Amino acid sequence: MFSLPGLVALILLILIKPQEFVPGLEGMPLLYVFLGLTVFGLLVDLKLGLARFDPPPQWPYVAVFVPWCLLSQVLNVGGSRAVDSTIELLIVVVIFLVISIGARSFGGFQIVSGALLVASMFVALVCFNQGFAPLACAVQEGAELESLRSDGRPCNNEADCLSGDAEPGAIYRCEREGLFGTVSVGRGRVRYRGVLKDPNEVALTIAAALPLLVARVSRKRSIGTMSQLFVMAIVIAVTIVFTQSRGGTLVFMAVLGVYCVKQFGLKGALAGGLMGLPLLLLGGRSGDEANASADERTEALIEGLQMLRSNPVYGVGYGQFTEHHTLTAHNSYLLALAELGLPGFVMFAFILYLSIKIPVQALRKYSANNEARVAAAWALAILASLSGVAVGSFFLSFTYHQVLWIYFGMSGALYAAIRRHDPTFEVKTGLLEKALIASVCVLFPIALRVFLLSKGH
Numbered sequence: 001m002f003s004l005p006g007l008v009a010l011i012l013l014i015l016i017k018p019q020e021f022v023p024g025l026e027g028m029p030l031l032y033v034f035l036g037l038t039v040f041g042l043l044v045d046l047k048l049g050l051a052r053f054d055p056p057p058q059w060p061y062v063a064v065f066v067p068w069c070l071l072s073q074v075l076n077v078g079g080s081r082a083v084d085s086t087i088e089l090l091i092v093v094v095i096f097l098v099i100s101i102g103a104r105s106f107g108g109f110q111i112v113s114g115a116l117l118v119a120s121m122f123v124a125l126v127c128f129n130q131g132f133a134p135l136a137c138a139v140q141e142g143a144e145l146e147s148l149r150s151d152g153r154p155c156n157n158e159a160d161c162l163s164g165d166a167e168p169g170a171i172y173r174c175e176r177e178g179l180f181g182t183v184s185v186g187r188g189r190v191r192y193r194g195v196l197k198d199p200n201e202v203a204l205t206i207a208a209a210l211p212l213l214v215a216r217v218s219r220k221r222s223i224g225t226m227s228q229l230f231v232m233a234i235v236i237a238v239t240i241v242f243t244q245s246r247g248g249t250l251v252f253m254a255v256l257g258v259y260c261v262k263q264f265g266l267k268g269a270l271a272g273g274l275m276g277l278p279l280l281l282l283g284g285r286s287g288d289e290a291n292a293s294a295d296e297r298t299e300a301l302i303e304g305l306q307m308l309r310s311n312p313v314y315g316v317g318y319g320q321f322t323e324h325h326t327l328t329a330h331n332s333y334l335l336a337l338a339e340l341g342l343p344g345f346v347m348f349a350f351i352l353y354l355s356i357k358i359p360v361q362a363l364r365k366y367s368a369n370n371e372a373r374v375a376a377a378w379a380l381a382i383l384a385s386l387s388g389v390a391v392g393s394f395f396l397s398f399t400y401h402q403v404l405w406i407y408f409g410m411s412g413a414l415y416a417a418i419r420r421h422d423p424t425f426e427v428k429t430g431l432l433e434k435a436l437i438a439s440v441c442v443l444f445p446i447a448l449r450v451f452l453l454s455k456g457h
Contacts, residue, residue: 056412128238137166140170300329363379378417389407
């Protein structure tokens with residue numbers, strides 16, 4: 001299929017960001033080039049009958065979600081940012097659509113999932129290496145702590161960086177210098193670059209990719225593939241420890257939990273928790289830094305609820321949370337509520353719910369069918385990945401993040417691949433189901449407020 005080369009290049013570009021460290025690629029609009037190539041390839045596939053427009057179940061809500069984002073912004077701050085916001089939103093929607101429609105066979109699905117796996121493992125290996133690197137002086141080049149550039153001089157603390165060949169007036173940090181110019185943050189928290197410059201986002205992304213490797217190994221078991229799975233699982237677990245991300249640890253445990261529950265029933269949840277316990281004990285920050293982070297997140301939750309209270313219908317507008325508070329929400333669900341109001345949050349909840357329901361429905365229908373082992377294996381993998389992403393999204397502002405929408409697209413691609421072999425496969429929501437989801441959305445901010453009150457806030 002003509003759309004697949006562009007899709008593979010697009011996923012690799014989004015996660016790896018080669019234009020930030022490969023000479024000659026800097027400044028090139030590669031994202032738009034690969035998006036254009038992918039869309040063009042998809043149109044060729046549709047024209048030649050190699051693909052057909054069979055929109056995934058999430059599509060009606062996606063089609064309304066984006067205009068609602070723009071409307072919320074225009075109603076709150078006018079149209080000054082409408083063009084930039086439209087481009088930002090269209091990028092994630094196009095990514096979702098081209099993956100959902102372009103990878104509509106299991107062969108195409110495996111190619112796209114392979115690209116996602118390779119990119120995620122590349123990030124994991126770079127960060128794994130960074131975690132063992134010695135500390136080096138890093139110059140803070142902007143107002144944000146994340147904008148760091150290593151100057152190569154060894155250090156034990158920031159004071160060491162102010163002597164010798166220190167740049168006059170520069171702000172220095174003592175961090176770990178990794179491959180391809182990557183630099184840790186927060187004194188040793190490993191991270192990548194681009195859309196994964198936050199250690200928490202790195203932890204979520206690499207943990208969510210592990211089920212893709214499990215699915216590949218389960219289809220062709222051998223000493224080599226099992227060894228590969230074991231090694232990469234260790235790399236991912238150690239890297240998550242290096243990120244010091246508590247949310248990333250919970251994502252990893254959620255991924256393990258899905259497989260344990262599938263294998264052993266509800267008792268498997270306990271097994272998954274025990275398997276993830278060492279990671280929980282080793283990972284995450286502690287002490288004053290952890291308490292300060294928790295206080296900041298609590299304050300963001302309080303501010304987000306106040307934004308919702310000020311305008312429960314339209315919110316404060318897409319992309320406007322940080323205009324009302326110094327930090328972002330650190331919670332994808334509250335971010336949607338605060339910026340888009342209750343209707344926008346309901347749309348986002350339906351997109352997430354249907355993305356999870358697709359693999360659940362597939363497992364119910366095909367897990368006992370030996371002839372549909374491929375569908376069942378990939379359904380379990382996508383369910384585990386999305387379960388981890390859903391958990392991680394509670395601790396990150398991931399609502400519009402490209403990684404989240406890639407996984408929404410992977411769920412849609414699974415739907416299309418199954419329907420190519422079984423046109424009777426459908427995923428729908430009844431009125432009662434819709435009412436329950438809407439009720440949960442209404443209760444969410446209430447429950448969050450009760451939780452904060454119980455903590456004395």
